[in-house]
Amino acid sequence: MSTEVVLSVRDLTVSFPTRRGPAEVVNGISYDLHRGETLAIVGESGSGKSVSVMALLGLLPDSARVGGNVRFAGDDLLAASEEALRRVRGNDIAMVFQDPMTSLNPVLTVGRQVTEGLELHLGMDGRAARARAVELLDLVGIPLAERRLDEYPHQLSGGMRQRVMIAMALACDPVVLVADEATTALDVTIQAQIVDLVGRLQDDLGMAVIWITHDLGVVAGIADRVLVMYGGQVVEEADVDALYDTPDHPYTRGLLASLPVIGAGARERLTAIPGLPPDPVELPAGCAFWPRCTVRADPRCATERPPLRQIALGHRVATWDHESAATREVAT
Amino acid sequence: MTGDALVEVEDLRVWFPVHGGGVLRRREGDVKAVDGVSFEVRRGETLGLVGESGCGKSTTGLALLRLIEPTGGTVRFDGDDVTRLDRKGLRTLRRRMAMVFQDPYASLNPRLSVGGIISEPLQIHGLHDGKAARRQRVGDLLELVGLRAEYRDRYPHELSGGQRQRVGIARALAAEPDFVVCDEPIAALDVSVQAQVMNLLADLQGELGLTYLFIAHDLSAVQHLSDRIAVMYLGRIVEVAERDELATDPEHPYTRALLSAIPVPNPAEERRRTRIILEGDLPSPVDPPSGCNFRTRCPQVFEPCPSVDPALQPVGAGTGHVAACHLHGVVGTHVEQPKAAITP
Numbered sequence: 001m002s003t004e005v006v007l008s009v010r011d012l013t014v015s016f017p018t019r020r021g022p023a024e025v026v027n028g029i030s031y032d033l034h035r036g037e038t039l040a041i042v043g044e045s046g047s048g049k050s051v052s053v054m055a056l057l058g059l060l061p062d063s064a065r066v067g068g069n070v071r072f073a074g075d076d077l078l079a080a081s082e083e084a085l086r087r088v089r090g091n092d093i094a095m096v097f098q099d100p101m102t103s104l105n106p107v108l109t110v111g112r113q114v115t116e117g118l119e120l121h122l123g124m125d126g127r128a129a130r131a132r133a134v135e136l137l138d139l140v141g142i143p144l145a146e147r148r149l150d151e152y153p154h155q156l157s158g159g160m161r162q163r164v165m166i167a168m169a170l171a172c173d174p175v176v177l178v179a180d181e182a183t184t185a186l187d188v189t190i191q192a193q194i195v196d197l198v199g200r201l202q203d204d205l206g207m208a209v210i211w212i213t214h215d216l217g218v219v220a221g222i223a224d225r226v227l228v229m230y231g232g233q234v235v236e237e238a239d240v241d242a243l244y245d246t247p248d249h250p251y252t253r254g255l256l257a258s259l260p261v262i263g264a265g266a267r268e269r270l271t272a273i274p275g276l277p278p279d280p281v282e283l284p285a286g287c288a289f290w291p292r293c294t295v296r297a298d299p300r301c302a303t304e305r306p307p308l309r310q311i312a313l314g315h316r317v318a319t320w321d322h323e324s325a326a327t328r329e330v331a332t
Numbered sequence: 333m334t335g336d337a338l339v340e341v342e343d344l345r346v347w348f349p350v351h352g353g354g355v356l357r358r359r360e361g362d363v364k365a366v367d368g369v370s371f372e373v374r375r376g377e378t379l380g381l382v383g384e385s386g387c388g389k390s391t392t393g394l395a396l397l398r399l400i401e402p403t404g405g406t407v408r409f410d411g412d413d414v415t416r417l418d419r420k421g422l423r424t425l426r427r428r429m430a431m432v433f434q435d436p437y438a439s440l441n442p443r444l445s446v447g448g449i450i451s452e453p454l455q456i457h458g459l460h461d462g463k464a465a466r467r468q469r470v471g472d473l474l475e476l477v478g479l480r481a482e483y484r485d486r487y488p489h490e491l492s493g494g495q496r497q498r499v500g501i502a503r504a505l506a507a508e509p510d511f512v513v514c515d516e517p518i519a520a521l522d523v524s525v526q527a528q529v530m531n532l533l534a535d536l537q538g539e540l541g542l543t544y545l546f547i548a549h550d551l552s553a554v555q556h557l558s559d560r561i562a563v564m565y566l567g568r569i570v571e572v573a574e575r576d577e578l579a580t581d582p583e584h585p586y587t588r589a590l591l592s593a594i595p596v597p598n599p600a601e602e603r604r605r606t607r608i609i610l611e612g613d614l615p616s617p618v619d620p621p622s623g624c625n626f627r628t629r630c631p632q633v634f635e636p637c638p639s640v641d642p643a644l645q646p647v648g649a650g651t652g653h654v655a656a657c658h659l660h661g662v663v664g665t666h667v668e669q670p671k672a673a674i675t676p
Contacts (some may be wrong), residue, residue, distance in 0.1 A: 217595030258527035260556035272527035
């Protein structure tokens with residue numbers, strides 16, 4: 001990992017018009033992605049984690065209203081033309097989606113789908129592209145790559161299809177790989193294969209990875225740094241060890257406490273977070289987590305949104321509970 | 333609390349025929365979704381049934397209630413053979429056995445109100461007759477699962493996933509069953525809501541003395557809720573153990589791989605541990621491997637594996653811990669050695 005910033009996001013906002021008023025799905029998030037690092041964005045459905053990344057690649061429907069500033073290789077992606085964005089997508093920033101069945105085209109062979117990007121972005125001719133496609137399928141651990149190229153997506157298992165998606169994403173040596181719930185639809189033993197594969201590829205190819213997931217187990221194994229999102233905001237940002245060792249935001253702490261962990265011993269009751277995630281059309285006036293929060297340390301919690309504030313090097317938290325970190329340290 | 337067997341399953345098989353594409357649609361084979369499964373669920377306990385997609389765990393659950401007809405084997409519920417019951421017998425039985433389904437969106441009728449959904453089993457079984465009595469019972473059930481009684485007038489689309497799952501649970505409990513099959517009841521829910529539903533299931537069991545078969549792919553959740561756990565792979569049970577023993581002393585190589593594949597929310601531990609990465613994919617249940625059906629992915633495969641189908645046999649220190657693996661001594665049924673391809 002280096003300190004070179006490859007992608008810089010500032011005050012990103014996304015809202016969608018609905019009949020009930022605007023749905024404010026992303027409400028001002030900022031982060032830097034460094035070369036070669038793995039940044040995990042964690043959140044539940046509706047937290048804005050996927051939309052925030054789709055927005056910076058211009059992949060949202062026209063109805064979406066996107067604001068803020070996203071710098072990649074000196075350009076502002078939010079102001080870029082569709083043509084410029086198309087050069088970036090697939091070439092410099094590649095994406096792997098959750099469902100490998102719906103993100104592959106069922107009527108094209110695997111080979112055609114992998115070579116398309118090579119021909120489009122790198123200007124390879126058919127033969128060179130096919131040779132490179134075989135190399136790529138080899139790289140992601142698909143046996144008998146040459147033969148697989150002539151097969152259709154339905155002939156492959158879920159794990160194999162996700163490997164094909166990763167091969168396509170790697171086709172143009174991207175600087176950034178975005179994996180959006182890339183292992184959620186897979187079984188755990190297959191998930192372990194894919195997580196292992198992405199880790200090895202990252203070491204070999206030096207790309208940065210944005211890993212979007214709801215699974216705090218996966219995050220613990222792969223991430224260097226973690227953003228926790230809730231109600232369209234980053235509520236906590238920390239190095240992976242700090243996040244699990246000294247989680248600070250009540251939501252992060254609640255989420256970690258609610259996970260069952262395998263092991264022997266007495267069965268303890270899980271500490272569930274009461275209530276439901278907020279409706280993006282009717283976000284609470286203050287902290288988005290306030291209606292479910294058991295701490296509510298400050299009167300401002302109900303009325304004013306807490307800004308992200310640094311509590312330790314590289315550890316930022318959006319809370320009004322400023323005493324919390326220090327007090328808890330003494331308590332434990 | 334737990335004691336004698338409430339449900340006894342013996343050599344259960346559920347095969348689905350596969351037909352060819354021709355005019356005659358000749359039968360070409362069977363998908364052996366469940367292929368010789370035996371286990372018991374003891375009164376008052378939670379038996380966890382865990383496995384990956386396609387292993388036959390949900391089909392097993394459906395076959396217990398005869399929501400899918402078994403191809404062979406027997407299922408005994410409180411002494412009665414479920415597989416031989418006629419329609420009337422089944423109806424009586426289904427009062428005592430209920431099911432909670434995975435998808436709280438697809439399993440609730442969108443055109444019925446919550447009250448209508450929950451009172452359906454009451455109507456079918458003729459319980460709490462009279463409008464006022466039934467309304468009262470629906471309200472009680474809603475409160476039992478942590479929803480306000482006013483929810484009876486709402487419709488499924490007005491509820492969140494977690495609330496819908498609570499309605500599904502209330503419906504399952506309406507006729508006061510003894511045994512509930514919970515098929516992936518938390519898989520479709522948000523992380524912060526999963527714990528709420530798991531706690532609810534545990535509370536209800538304590539309050540009502542229920543017996544559960546808890547089916548899930550998520551071993552952490554299964555381990556949390558279960559007293560004993562059965563692990564399935566490709567239509568077979570490969571290991572059964574008490575919950576603690578399964579976590580600390582797994583004896584089947586598949587169980588070990590499954591445990592090692594589960595990411596734990598602890599970065600230091602994730603860095604420390606070595607993961608067993610299984611090669612390849614699940615074989616086709618139409619044409620499972622000979623002998624032990626895990627042998628094509630097993631890191632410890634040896635000589636008898638292709639030719640002897642391993643039987644479940646006692647292993648480990650705990651009582652009732654069984655595994656189907658030749659590493660614990662070759663016990664099983666000899667099968668025809670796979671022949672080398674003969675060239676015509």
